[in-house]
Amino acid sequence: MANNNEKMSREEAGRKGGETTAKNHDKEFYQEIGQKGGEATSENHDKEFYQEIGQKGGEATSENHDKEFYQEIGQKGGEATSENHDKEFYQEIGQKGGEATSESHGKEFYQEIGEKGGEARGNQRDDSDDGKMSREEAGRKGGEKSRR
Numbered sequence: 001m002a003n004n005n006e007k008m009s010r011e012e013a014g015r016k017g018g019e020t021t022a023k024n025h026d027k028e029f030y031q032e033i034g035q036k037g038g039e040a041t042s043e044n045h046d047k048e049f050y051q052e053i054g055q056k057g058g059e060a061t062s063e064n065h066d067k068e069f070y071q072e073i074g075q076k077g078g079e080a081t082s083e084n085h086d087k088e089f090y091q092e093i094g095q096k097g098g099e100a101t102s103e104s105h106g107k108e109f110y111q112e113i114g115e116k117g118g119e120a121r122g123n124q125r126d127d128s129d130d131g132k133m134s135r136e137e138a139g140r141k142g143g144e145k146s147r148r
Helices: 010-024 027-044 047-064 067-084 087-104 107-124 135-147
Strands: none
Touching: 107 135
16 A cells, blocks of 8 residues: 555565565565575584574474374375485484483483383284283383392
């Protein structure tokens, strides 16, 4: 809309300019300028900047979405990842995750998750008595043994 003196507002000028640009350029154009903008931004900002904007974006997203949203995008991401990677990829990231976890957690953490895992497996187990120790019992005993 024009002001009383027939000048276009900045908002309207921006909208019209964006519409014209969109008509004149394709997907590759936007990918290229996005790449250039990302590179320029990375040259001007440090790790903390990205952590801060990532946290703000995550908080804003969490305020606007529920559990089902995260389950759906997690499933889509997992499916896309599995289509693009092989067994070795998962072994490598599993090892890296394990190493990172071991650096930030002590012995008690592993005892606790071992016991929880054993209990969960025990709850899933059939009630057949084959003379073998249950997974729950093995997890509990393993946790007890590592405490000594």
